[in-house]
Amino acid sequence: xxxxxxxxxxxxxxxxxxxxxxxxxLRPSYDVVIIGGGGHGLAAAYYLAREHGIRKVxxxxxxxxxxxxxxxxxxxxxxNYISPEAVRFYKKGVEMYQGLAGELGYNLxxxxxxxxxxxxxxxxxxxFRLRAEVNRHLGVRSRMVxxxxxxxxxxxxxxxxxxxxxxxxxxWHADGGLARHDAVPWGYARRAVELGVEVxxxxxxxxxxxxxxxxxxxxxSRGELSCGHVLQAVSGMSSVVAAMAGLRLPIRSFPLxxxxxxxxxxxxNPLVSSASLHAYVSQTARGELVIGGGSDPYSLYSTRSTLExxxxxxxxxxxxxxxxxxxxxxxxxxxxxxxTPDYSPIMGHTPLEGYWLDAGWGTWGFKAIPVAGQSxxxxxxxxxxxxxxxPFALDRFYSFNLSNEAGATAASH
Amino acid sequence: MKVMTCPLNxxxxxxxxxxxxxxxxxxxxxxxxxxxxAEHVWFSENKAGVVREWWCHLPSSYWFIAERxxxxxxxxxxxxxxxxxxxxxxxxxxxxGEAR
Numbered sequence: 001x002x003x004x005x006x007x008x009x010x011x012x013x014x015x016x017x018x019x020x021x022x023x024x025x026l027r028p029s030y031d032v033v034i035i036g037g038g039g040h041g042l043a044a045a046y047y048l049a050r051e052h053g054i055r056k057v058x059x060x061x062x063x064x065x066x067x068x069x070x071x072x073x074x075x076x077x078x079x080n081y082i083s084p085e086a087v088r089f090y091k092k093g094v095e096m097y098q099g100l101a102g103e104l105g106y107n108l109x110x111x112x113x114x115x116x117x118x119x120x121x122x123x124x125x126x127x128f129r130l131r132a133e134v135n136r137h138l139g140v141r142s143r144m145v146x147x148x149x150x151x152x153x154x155x156x157x158x159x160x161x162x163x164x165x166x167x168x169x170x171x172w173h174a175d176g177g178l179a180r181h182d183a184v185p186w187g188y189a190r191r192a193v194e195l196g197v198e199v200x201x202x203x204x205x206x207x208x209x210x211x212x213x214x215x216x217x218x219x220x221s222r223g224e225l226s227c228g229h230v231l232q233a234v235s236g237m238s239s240v241v242a243a244m245a246g247l248r249l250p251i252r253s254f255p256l257x258x259x260x261x262x263x264x265x266x267x268x269n270p271l272v273s274s275a276s277l278h279a280y281v282s283q284t285a286r287g288e289l290v291i292g293g294g295s296d297p298y299s300l301y302s303t304r305s306t307l308e309x310x311x312x313x314x315x316x317x318x319x320x321x322x323x324x325x326x327x328x329x330x331x332x333x334x335x336x337x338x339x340t341p342d343y344s345p346i347m348g349h350t351p352l353e354g355y356w357l358d359a360g361w362g363t364w365g366f367k368a369i370p371v372a373g374q375s376x377x378x379x380x381x382x383x384x385x386x387x388x389x390x391p392f393a394l395d396r397f398y399s400f401n402l403s404n405e406a407g408a409t410a411a412s413h
Numbered sequence: 414m415k416v417m418t419c420p421l422n423x424x425x426x427x428x429x430x431x432x433x434x435x436x437x438x439x440x441x442x443x444x445x446x447x448x449x450x451a452e453h454v455w456f457s458e459n460k461a462g463v464v465r466e467w468w469c470h471l472p473s474s475y476w477f478i479a480e481r482x483x484x485x486x487x488x489x490x491x492x493x494x495x496x497x498x499x500x501x502x503x504x505x506x507x508x509x510g511e512a513r
Contacts, residue, residue, distance in 0.1 A: 239459035250455040252434070253483075298432035301461045302486045306415070308428060341455050397455040398448055 019190040020065060020199050026225055027198070030058045032380060033218055033227040035205045035241060037061025038070040039181075039366065040358050041233035042188035043373020044380075045197045051374070052381035055196035058227075059189075060220060062204040066185035069235045069365060072303075072335030074258050074292040075181045076271055076282070077367040078115050080142045080173040082131050082408040085391035086344060087138045092388060093371035094175050100370055106187030108179045109285055113270050115176025116145070116153055118320070120165035120276035127407045128171040141174040153270055158322055165276050165319065176271050178282060184369055208245040208355070215245065215354040229380050231356045236301075236336030238359035245355050249346065250397050251338045254295035255302065256363055257309050259332035261324070263287030272320060275409070279316030289327065291317050295337050295363065303334040337362045342402035343409055347376055348385045348393045356380055357394060363409060415486075419470045420477045420493040433467035435459075436478060463489065465497075 008014060032048060034041040037059045048054040061067075077097050079090035101108040119125045128144055135142035147159055150170050159167050189199050200222075208230065209217040217226035234241045242249050263286050273280030279293045293313040296306070310332065318325055339362045340346060346360035358376050361368070375389045385393065391403050415427040435458055440449050458464070461484050468479045468491075478497045480490040492500070 237461075239457065240461050248452065248456045248458065250457065252457050252459050297428075299434075299459070299483060300486055301483050304486055308414070398451045400451065 019186060020193055020201070023200065023202070024198065026058070026200060026203070026220070026222055027056075029056075029217070029226040030198075031056040031227065032229045032231060033057075033225065034059045034231045034233060035218070036068070036233040036235075037065045037185070037189070037199055037201060038068045038233065038235065039066065039185045039188065039369035040070075040235070040361070040372055040376075041231065042185050042192055042199070043369050044231055044233060044358065044377045045199075045373075046188045046192040046195070047374045047377035048381060049192055049195035049197050052377060054381055057192075057197045058225070059192070059197060059199045060203045060205055060218070061199070061201045064201050065189050065199065066182055069335040069337070069361070070185050070369070071181055072258070072333055073181060073363075073366040074280070074282070074290050075178050075366055076115070076176070076273075076280070077110075077179060078173055078176040078271075079140050079367075080115065080117070080131055080135050080171060080176070080408065081405055082127070082134060083344075083403050083405060084134060084138060085403055086405050086408070087135055087140055089371060089388055089392070090367060091138060091140050091175075093368045094177070096370035096374070097177065097179060097367070100184075100187070104187035104191050106183060106190065108183045108187060110177060110179040111285065112175065112177040113282070114153070115173040115271040115273065116150065117171040117173070118150075118167050118272065118274040118276075119169045119171070120167060120274065122168070124275060125169050128169065131171060131408060135173070143172055145170045145172045154268065154272060156267060156321060156323070157272070158320055163319060165274075178271065178284070180285075181366060184366075188369075188373070205241065205244070208352075210246070210352065213351075213353055215352055229354045229356060231358060231376060231380060233358040233376075235338055235359065235361045235365055238338045238357075240301075242350075242357070242359070245350070245352050247350055247352060247355075249357075249359060249394075250341055251346075251360055252299050253301060253336050253338050254298070255300050255304070255334040256292070256295045256337045257305055257313070257332065257334045258290065258292040259310065259313070259329050260284075261289040261291070261327040262330050264289070264327065268321075274316065274320065277316030277319055279313050279320075281317050281320070288330070289317075289324070295339065296334075301336060303336065305332055305334060339363075341397075343405040344403040345372070345392050346394050347372060347389045348379060350394060364405075417468070417479065417488050418491050419473075419475060420491050420496070421475045422470055422473055425470065429471055431469045431471050433469055433476075436465045436467060 204221040207219040268283040271282040340360040379385045
């Protein structure tokens with residue numbers, strides 16, 4: 001058996017598959033340079049090549065593909081937002097995820113589970129009613145559920161009245177789901193590379209070259225290159241990179257801590273979240289429980305961990321599932337979330353011509369990877385920002401026309 | 414437990430404090446452009462490095478200014494409002510900050 005395996009491994013008939021080629025020399029110029037090799041940047045590269053024939057594209061990544069927030073989030077895919085523009089946008093995102101593994105030919109382990117958001121206050125119930133109506137109006141499956149139905153959906157949930165925050169009702173979102181986070185950037189990178197896109201890992205952008213009010217190129221740790229357009233897709237570093245281009249953004253960066261328990265038998269199909277307890281939990285295909293919550297209380301660029309936040313997250317989850325108290329944590333980590341004042345992203349033009357922004361992804365970026373990539377690729381290729389993402393322009397802050405989603409985030413911050 | 418030194422109450426657990434954001438100089442609301450005002454309201458420096466910010470010790474409702482490194486998560490120094498603005502001589506923006 002080992003010999004057969006070795007023979008197979010070294011056989012020329014089964015060459016090793018290289019998804020992302022090893023480093024190559026940078027070309028002196030590209031049509032589009034994308035800063036950031038996470039899900040958003042790679043998706044944009046893929047759609048530029050695939051849907052618009054723009055293949056002279058370089059994706060520059062300081063670390064490795066998917067090593068930033070794409071690999072650090074908790075992979076919730078849902079569209080039960082509150083403002084019509086956000087519901088339309090994320091609905092498209094959820095729909096794209098449903099067919100994405102087939103399109104990319106890459107197993108994303110996407111699974112539709114449904115998401116249950118719990119209300120512990122009358123105020124939450126009111127918001128849920130509004131969300132359910134807005135969602136239904138726009139064709140998203142969301143509805144209010146009472147305790148009876150909650151018990152059917154998640155039989156092991158603690159619905160006792162004798163707790164600090166008893167569950168009063170819930171919002172059931174049948175379209176909610178999960179995917180394997182690493183597979184998403186890998187899948188996009190692989191297909192983008194096949195179409196001629198260059199992915200340069202360990203290549204840090206150190207400056208943005210400008211001529212007058214137009215971007216002309218970027219300087220990197222491996223030399224300068226010129227380009228027609230630059231797309232910034234660097235969640236967690238948006239303000240720092242934008243400052244190189246002379247831009248200030250309406251963003252403040254906070255760490256968000258998450259963790260995973262040891263794997264156990266499947267018992268929790270839906271994703272369960274509670275804004276009042278500042279926690280959400282889901283069970284992965286492997287059986288691990290992923291626990292996440294709100295961002296840290298003060299701004300920071302460090303992905304350090306704190307015991308206080310872990311304790312508060314765990315207290316929330318144990319309030320919902322007390323029997324989990326014997327589980328061990330096996331991993332914990334943090335990502336940097338770029339929070340905007342209205343909890344909506346910023347996509348599109350900037351005051352610097354040719355410099356495009358895909359930023360402000362706070363705690364809601366993973367679910368939008370396909371739809372944001374496709375929309376921003378269309379904007380760059382055609383010069384016209386698609387209707388779908390126009391409400392999320394940077395200009396909205398100048399006209400005080402914000403798109404408030406603070407009430408529809410999985411855990412309030 | 415992370416400890417922050419309040420200029421009034423001494424070293425306390427950071428969970429007793431509320432972070433209130435960057436120290437900003439308020440533009441003259443009557444004279445400035447609309448865009449400048451919008452930027453003052455919404456935009457941030459969001460610097461990776463040493464920043465100066467407003468903080469409040471919640472139990473005593475005491476406002477002060479902290480100098481902090483946002484990369485290493487270290488609190489470098491805390492100032493009383495009077496002390497800080499005496500040092501920097503920017504009395505005007507101090508009044509503006511307090512009005513926030």
